[in-house]
Amino acid sequence: MGTRTDPATWPDRYGDALYRHALVRLRDPMAAEEMVQETFLAALQGRERFAGDAAEKTWLIGILKHKIVDHLRKAAREQPYEDREFQALLETSFDERGHWKIDIGNWSDPDRALERDRFWEALDECVARLPRRLAALFVMRELDGLASAEICELLELSTTNNVWVQLSRMRLRLRQCLDVRWFGHHTG
Amino acid sequence: MLSCKKITELASRSLDQPLPLGRRIVMRLHLLMCQACRRYTGQLRFLRRATTRLSHGMDYGHDREERLSAEAKERMRDEIERQS
Numbered sequence: 242m243g244t245r246t247d248p249a250t251w252p253d254r255y256g257d258a259l260y261r262h263a264l265v266r267l268r269d270p271m272a273a274e275e276m277v278q279e280t281f282l283a284a285l286q287g288r289e290r291f292a293g294d295a296a297e298k299t300w301l302i303g304i305l306k307h308k309i310v311d312h313l314r315k316a317a318r319e320q321p322y323e324d325r326e327f328q329a330l331l332e333t334s335f336d337e338r339g340h341w342k343i344d345i346g347n348w349s350d351p352d353r354a355l356e357r358d359r360f361w362e363a364l365d366e367c368v369a370r371l372p373r374r375l376a377a378l379f380v381m382r383e384l385d386g387l388a389s390a391e392i393c394e395l396l397e398l399s400t401t402n403n404v405w406v407q408l409s410r411m412r413l414r415l416r417q418c419l420d421v422r423w424f425g426h427h428t429g
Numbered sequence: 430m431l432s433c434k435k436i437t438e439l440a441s442r443s444l445d446q447p448l449p450l451g452r453r454i455v456m457r458l459h460l461l462m463c464q465a466c467r468r469y470t471g472q473l474r475f476l477r478r479a480t481t482r483l484s485h486g487m488d489y490g491h492d493r494e495e496r497l498s499a500e501a502k503e504r505m506r507d508e509i510e511r512q513s
């Protein structure tokens with residue numbers, strides 16, 4: 242049975258955890274802070290509906306997740322999807338028969354990068370460079386593990402096949418970006 | 430014979446769900462012969478390892494340490510009290 246605490250204590254109890262959750266997804270400290278505040282206020286309004294059957298923190302994170310998804314959907318909708326950069330990347334990467342025409346350089350012992358702060362900054366920069374819909378996909382799939390059918394609905398994609406295609410684009414772009422920004426290869 | 434471009438799509442998809450057996454076989458055959466695609470596939474898997482850490486707040490080599498400032502928490506507390 243969950244405990245219900247005085248909402249005035251929520252910022253101290255849960256503020257940091259919620260903030261970290263928002264920050265990794267929104268990558269903007271101000272937006273993350275705003276999202277946490279909105280979450281507390283929405284939770285305040287909806288307290289009657291919280292049956293205390295889950296941990297209070299889980300409940301709050303659930304509200305936060307919803308708000309983040311709404312935020313990402315809105316951002317994706319506002320940017321008409323025309324990934325010219327991706328088309329250019331495709332043309333640079335593959336010949337007419339679909340074979341690689343750029344060098345795919347070796348990443349030797351890449352997991353060492355996971356211990357380097359600069360790597361995470363580079364990854365962050367690469368995610369920041371994604372068009373909004375692909376950035377939303379990144380959060381939904383890679384960070385929150387949503388199923389393709391759900392992503393399809395949330396992002397108003399026509400079919401789940403479209404989700405796979407978009408995910409592939411996202412990964413092609415991220416890989417390319419990291420290849421340059423972290424692993425230091427300059428191809429094409 | 431699948432193109433490398435197609436293999437990149439299969440490699441991506443295989444991160445999210447098991448490929449049908451036929452596709453898996455064709456992909457394996459391609460990878461046997463194509464170093465670029467072998468590297469690409471491995472690199473996507475690395476990307477997945479990185480994002481897994483990110484999703485668990487274990488990037489930057491340690492648990493995330495970002496905190497809200499004391500002022501931010503106070504502002505939130507004030508607003509909560511105002512609306513209570």
